[in-house]
Amino acid sequence: MACFLVPAAEAVITTVAAKVMKSKEKEESVEVSLSADGSVEEATKIPFSTKLGWLNKLLWGGSVLLAFEHVWHGEVIPYFPFLTAVKSGETAEMFAEMGSAGVMMAALITAVWVGMLAVSSVIEKRALRAPKIAEEDILK
């Protein structure tokens, strides 16, 4: 009916949040081994606003493609009130679907993104630890 509107609304909020964060963030320089030969280079850690951008892209991308699916099934129309459910007086059912499927969609995407944050944090920590271990080995 209109479940994609919930992740789309979340996308609007996270896009604004990412823009605000980006304007306040500073670059953090670190020493890390990026190549397979183990040579240490100076690099910048990606800021949180970029990671929030991952969530934005997941939410916007998914919402756009799902909106197309709703047009395909005749649930979204190109004229006022734009939603067939509102036109046919099924607003209560539409809100119920948004509250169940829509909220679950937004929650699943956010959960996957949190998982990505956790994995990227582990990878970052490992990469930062690697040059230090190599340095200690040389000193021994």
Next chain:
Amino acid sequence: MTLLTTVFAAIICTILWYKGAPKSEMKVSILCWMYWGASLMWLIDAIFEYAELGAEYFTPDPLDMLNDFYLGLSVVALGLIIWLIILLVKDPKGVVKATLFKKK
């Protein structure tokens, strides 16, 4: 079928992204985010449908399957069009700019 089509598109795009990373000249990551986002959302749709239909969910009518596959392909095509527009507008390789200007 729509979910399956989008998941396959997402997997293929992720492999292509990994092959070209970290350069990302073709901006394949846009396709990855779009298809994975849609796949996750359709997964929820599929779970709700499974809760309603039970095992019947896995034995759809051939006509419904064909229509869903047609929708899946259309979704993939729409994703590709969006990606192409972003690629040409951002023009990371400077190809569009180079076509518009001639060196003296």
